[in-house]
Amino acid sequence: MQEMTTIQPISPAPQAETPVGGRARIVIEDVRPCIDGGRFPIKRIRGDAVQVEADVFTDGHDRVACRLLSRHEDQAQWESVTMEPLGNDRFAARFDVERLGRYYYTVIAWVDHFETWWRDLCKRREAGQDLAVEFLRGGALVSEAAARAPQAQASELRAWAAQLSDTRQSAEQRFEIAADGGLAGAMDQYPDPELVVRAGHELAVVVDRSRARYSSWYELFPRSCSPKPGVHGTLRDCEARLPYVAELGFDVLYLPPIHPIGLTHRKGADNAVTAREGEPGSPWAIGATEGGHDAVHPKLGTLEDFRRLVARAAELGIELALDIAFQCSPDHPYVRRHREWFLERPDGTIQYAENPPKKYQDIVPFHFETAAWPELWRELLRVVQFWIAQGVRIFRVDNPHTKPFAFWEWLIAQVKREHPEVIFLAEAFTRPKVMHRLAKLGFTQSYTYFAWRNTKHELTEYLTELAQGPGREYFRPNLWPNTPDILTEYLQYGGRAAFITRLVLAATMGASYGIYGPAFELLEHEAREPGSEEYKGSEKYQLRDWDLQRPDGLGSFVTRVNRIRRENPALHSDWTLRFHPVDNDAIVCFSKTLTEPGALGGAGAGVNATAADAPNADNLVVVVVNLDPHHAQSGWLELPIEELGLDAVGAFQAHDLLSGARFLWQGRRNFVALDPAAAPAHILRLRRRVRSERDFDYFL
Numbered sequence: 001m002q003e004m005t006t007i008q009p010i011s012p013a014p015q016a017e018t019p020v021g022g023r024a025r026i027v028i029e030d031v032r033p034c035i036d037g038g039r040f041p042i043k044r045i046r047g048d049a050v051q052v053e054a055d056v057f058t059d060g061h062d063r064v065a066c067r068l069l070s071r072h073e074d075q076a077q078w079e080s081v082t083m084e085p086l087g088n089d090r091f092a093a094r095f096d097v098e099r100l101g102r103y104y105y106t107v108i109a110w111v112d113h114f115e116t117w118w119r120d121l122c123k124r125r126e127a128g129q130d131l132a133v134e135f136l137r138g139g140a141l142v143s144e145a146a147a148r149a150p151q152a153q154a155s156e157l158r159a160w161a162a163q164l165s166d167t168r169q170s171a172e173q174r175f176e177i178a179a180d181g182g183l184a185g186a187m188d189q190y191p192d193p194e195l196v197v198r199a200g201h202e203l204a205v206v207v208d209r210s211r212a213r214y215s216s217w218y219e220l221f222p223r224s225c226s227p228k229p230g231v232h233g234t235l236r237d238c239e240a241r242l243p244y245v246a247e248l249g250f251d252v253l254y255l256p257p258i259h260p261i262g263l264t265h266r267k268g269a270d271n272a273v274t275a276r277e278g279e280p281g282s283p284w285a286i287g288a289t290e291g292g293h294d295a296v297h298p299k300l301g302t303l304e305d306f307r308r309l310v311a312r313a314a315e316l317g318i319e320l321a322l323d324i325a326f327q328c329s330p331d332h333p334y335v336r337r338h339r340e341w342f343l344e345r346p347d348g349t350i351q352y353a354e355n356p357p358k359k360y361q362d363i364v365p366f367h368f369e370t371a372a373w374p375e376l377w378r379e380l381l382r383v384v385q386f387w388i389a390q391g392v393r394i395f396r397v398d399n400p401h402t403k404p405f406a407f408w409e410w411l412i413a414q415v416k417r418e419h420p421e422v423i424f425l426a427e428a429f430t431r432p433k434v435m436h437r438l439a440k441l442g443f444t445q446s447y448t449y450f451a452w453r454n455t456k457h458e459l460t461e462y463l464t465e466l467a468q469g470p471g472r473e474y475f476r477p478n479l480w481p482n483t484p485d486i487l488t489e490y491l492q493y494g495g496r497a498a499f500i501t502r503l504v505l506a507a508t509m510g511a512s513y514g515i516y517g518p519a520f521e522l523l524e525h526e527a528r529e530p531g532s533e534e535y536k537g538s539e540k541y542q543l544r545d546w547d548l549q550r551p552d553g554l555g556s557f558v559t560r561v562n563r564i565r566r567e568n569p570a571l572h573s574d575w576t577l578r579f580h581p582v583d584n585d586a587i588v589c590f591s592k593t594l595t596e597p598g599a600l601g602g603a604g605a606g607v608n609a610t611a612a613d614a615p616n617a618d619n620l621v622v623v624v625v626n627l628d629p630h631h632a633q634s635g636w637l638e639l640p641i642e643e644l645g646l647d648a649v650g651a652f653q654a655h656d657l658l659s660g661a662r663f664l665w666q667g668r669r670n671f672v673a674l675d676p677a678a679a680p681a682h683i684l685r686l687r688r689r690v691r692s693e694r695d696f697d698y699f700l
Contacts, residue, residue, distance in 0.1 A: 026064060026109045026197040029055040033473045034203055040440040041102065041204035042473040045213045049094045050205055056109045057089040063116045065188060066109035068093040073102045082188070083107070097207045100420035104202045110195040114141050114187040121178060132167070135174045139165035142183070148190045157186055209421050211251070211394075212444045213476065214572040216507075216562055217321065217514025218250035219483070221539050222258060222300055223280060224518070229545040232280065235296070235305040239312050244548065245517075246316040248555060249562025253313060254321040254396050254514065256484070256540075258306070260288035260297050262329020265352070265361035269542045270528055273361070282540050284325050284398065285362040287332025293383045303390065310391035321425070322387055325398035326380055327353065327363050334379075335364065341376050343367040368404050381411050388415070394423045400438055401428040412442030425478055429486075439475040445512055450479040450505075454490050456588045456627060460579045463509050463590075467577035477574065479510035482520050484540050487533050492525050494629035497676035499523055499554060501625055504658075504681040507561045508623045509590065511574050518546035521554045564657045564683055570594050570619040584635030586628040587672065591644065592621050620644055622654070625681040626674035634673035641668050646686065653687035 031054040033042045044050055056066045069078040083091035097103050121134050139161045146157035163169065163177045177183070225241050226233035235258070245253055261281040268275035275281060280299075290298055296306055310320050328334055334341060335350065342364055343351040351367075353360040366376060384395065400408055415422050426443035428435050439446050453462045466477045481502035482491060491498050499520065506513040515521075519535065528534040537544065548555060565571050570592040580589045626633045641648045654663040654670075659679055663670075665686075674680055 021194065023192075023194045024197050025058045025062075025111055025195070027055075027057055028066075028107055028109055028197060028199045031107055031199050031203065035440060035474055038201045038203050040474060041206045043206050043208065043212075043444075043476065044097050045210050046097060046100055046207050047210075048207075049096050050103075050105065051092060051094045052083075052105060052107070053086070053090060053092045054083070054107045054199065055089050056083070056091050056107070058111050061116075063112045063119060064109055065112035065115060065191065066091050066107060068095060068105065068107060070095040070103055070105040072099050073104065074099075097205060100207050100209060101416075102420075103205045103207060105205065106202045107199040109197055110191045112188075112191070114138070114145070114184070117141060118178060118184070121175075125175065131171050131175070135164050135171075135178070138178055139163075142187065144192070145187050145190045148192070149186075153186060153189070157183075157190075160186075206416075206442075207420075208423065208444055211319070212423050213511055213574075215252050215445075215478070215512045216250045216565065217252040217254050217478070217480075217512070218245050218248065218517045219254040219256070219514060220245075220517050221256055221283070221544070223283075223297075224539060224544045224546065226543075230543065232299045232543060234299070235301040235309050239305075239309050242309075242313055242316055242318060246318055248517075248559050249566065251318055252321050252394060252514070253318050254394075255323065257283040257286055257323045257325050257398075258296055258300055259283070259286045259293055260290040260295055261285050262288050262331035262362060264330040267362050267541050270536065270538060271534070271541055279541070280543060282362060283323075284327065284540075285329040286325060286327065287329045287334065289331065292328070292333050293326075294386045307390055314391075319394050320392060321394035321396050321423075322392045323398055324384065324387075324395045326383075326403060327365050327398075329362055330364055332364075338372070338375075338379075340370055340372045341366055342370075365402065368407060377407060377410065380407075381414055384411065384415055388419055388422065393419070393421055394425070396425045396427055397443070398427055400426050400443065401430040401434045405437055405441055408438065408443070409441040416442070436471055436475055439471070445476045445478045448477045448479060450477070450510070451481060451483075451486050451488050454488075454627065456582075456585050459505070459509075459588055459627075463577060464579060467574045472575060476512065477510055478512040478514060479506040480514045480516070481506050482516050484516050484519075484535070484538065485533070487519075487525065487527055487535050489533075490629075492527055495525075496523060496552075496554075497626075497629035497680045500557060501627065501629060501676075501680050503554070503558065503561060504623065504625055504683065505588075507565055508571055508592070508621070508683060509577060511572050515558075518544070518548065521548065521558060522546060522550060523552070523554070560658065561683075568619055568621050568657075568685065570621045578640075580622075580637055580639055582624075582635045582637045582672075584633055586631075586633040587624060587626055587635050587637070587674065589622065589624045589637045589672075591623070591639070593644065594619050620646075620686045622684045622686055623682065624672050624674065624684065626676055629676050629680065632673065632675040632677075634671065636669050636671055638668050639670070644686070654682075654684040655687060657683045657685055 031052065035042060052068050054066065056064050058064055066083040067080045068083050069080055071078045079095065081093045081095060083093040086092050095105065117138050121131065121138065124131060124134060142157050142161035142164060146154045146161060149157055160177065160183050164174055220241065222235055222238040223233045225237035227237065261283060262285045266275040266281040266285065268279050286293060296303055313320050330350065345351050350364050353363040353365050370376060412424060423444045424442065425445045426438045427447050428438055429447055435446055448466065449462060453459050466472065466475065491502065524535060526536040528536045528538070570576065576593045576596050578591050580591065582589050624637065639646070646652050648667065651664050651666040654665045658681065672682065
């Protein structure tokens with residue numbers, strides 16, 4: 001027998017309150033670019049155009065009007081531009097960012113009754129219907145707008161309304177009045193405010209100077225710059241090295257910490273637990289009786305020497321980047337004066353840095369959970385401001401992922417409020433989400449996993465993510481093939497070709513890249529022990545004598561690559577990077593242009609792109625690299641000819657900027673062969689279409 005179920009009566013719904021703004025019928029969704037619902041700003045460079053898109057729609061068939069609002073943080077008034085339909089209820093517009101600092105943008109929209117009336121009027125006219133009542137309706141809409149307009153515009157609108165409503169005029173005359181573009185433009189300026197809907201929040205964009213996007217970094221230790229072997233170098237010695245760095249083509253010179261180094265638990269050569277007499281210790285063990293984070297190591301010189309170095313570098317087109325390492329040696333003045341800023345162990349000693357089983361007894365970290373955190377934060381901000389006062393505008397920040405996110409967001413915002421030109425590079429080789437959080441909250445550039453991506457699949461997947469993934473709105477990669485902490489297995493065993501390969505990849509895949517200079521140029525490849533990425537005889541713990549004039553050095557090759565970077569603006573941005581198929585997994589091929597292929601000024605457009613830009617825009621670079629440092633490799637590569645603006649039928653020239661060789665290519669598929677013993681890479685600039693051999697001869 002079927003069981004009976006008792007159905008409870010449904011209670012009446014509670015009385016709903018009268019909705020606020022109930023006349024508004026617009027929906028605004030999916031405003032882009034937008035990071036985490038607007039929690040963080042996107043990033044752009046001064047002179048860029050920010051493309052904004054949004055879904056905007058309403059019920060029924062009425063037309064909608066939407067506008068993009070934007071303003072610099074110093075502006076009180078919004079600038080407004082009409083958003084154009086892309087199809088499927090998606091709208092887009094752009095605004096230019098011409099000043100450093102922060103801009104805000106949002107979207108407003110409303111049901112456009114006048115535009116809806118005009119559309120329907122045209123349809124009725126085409127169908128031969130009587131338009132008398134429709135003209136009266138249009139006149140009423142214009143009269144309503146006149147009531148909302150300032151006096152000068154109101155008079156003009158009332159005149160239009162009177163003409164539309166004038167039954168003495170013919171239908172054709174009234175239609176011509178309705179078709180007046182000036183009327184439509186005026187009506188667009190004065191919508192009914194009760195119908196206007198604003199996107200739920202304002203979004204932000206941080207605007208940096210161009211070096212934030214495109215930069216070439218060279219790292220050296222000033223203490224190893226002495227012309228006399230075994231003698232501690234000075235800042236004056238480093239100054240004498242500047243013309244060499246400029247000749248190599250670098251525009252940023254990065255110095256590890258230049259502060260006094262502690263004696264307690266000082267590390268010796270090759271990270272020995274105990275230093276021998278006279279060993280200099282690690283520059284990252286900051287602080288001694290001579291001072292702390294706002295002092296210069298006495299053996300390096302004085303603050304005046306540092307300011308002189310900054311000024312001389314600027315004369316050569318080089319900016320000085322200073323390391324900010326918020327940690328101390330046990331001898332730092334902070335340890336004596338502010339013991340509350342450090343974590344005390346049960347035995348009464350201060351906790352030193354460690355990453356078990358590794359111990360760093362020469363360094364004590366700040367304890368950011370201290371109750372005295374406001375004083376600690378303010379002091380660390382003062383340190384950054386001190387070096388800004390000495391002329392520094394670029395900071396490479398050591399291990400930012402070991403300090404609180406909230407601290408960095410606060411400090412960077414404080415600095416950039418007064419100095420929006422300052423650049424912060426995050427040295428955070430850590431988990432992806434942590435790296436991205438640091439970039440979101442304000443770091444201008446970020447180290448990456450590039451050093452450990454060696455196969456074609458790894459490079460293609462990772463660099464495509466950086467160039468085309470959603471993180472590109474805030475994460476600006478800086479690619480380094482080596483650092484004082486990183487000597488990869490590829491460089492340890494790949495020989496000279498491996499160094500050339502990694503340099504070409506870093507310098508062309510990344511708009512910003514860097515090398516730990518002398519060690520890279522002189523092919524330093526011996527590890528401290530098997531399986532380690534530490535250099536044998538690491539410069540972190542001892543002085544090194546570098547013979548930069550050695551005939552086997554890479555100086556001239558580095559110079560050539562940096563010149564190619566400067567002369568080809570396609571390499572000054574990351575977003576246009578595209579990989580192309582090669583039927584050999586040992587060869588990777590990719591291209592860069594001035595605008596993203598297929599974007600033509602769209603949301604993903606490259607540097608200063610406009611709708612008039614051609615896909616090639618006079619600079620198309622194709623890079624082909626043999627990833628095998630030991631064997632010659634060859635294969636057929638395929639290029640998306642139409643997408644790159646090349647002739648699918650005729651020939652075009654491929655000019656190798658590394659060797660000077662010129663190749664005549666034709667069609668999608670072309671053959672390449674690369675021998676690492678000669679040249680493991682091509683950096684090719686593809687020229688205009690070549691119609692005949694005579695045209696090709698002209699380029700030779």
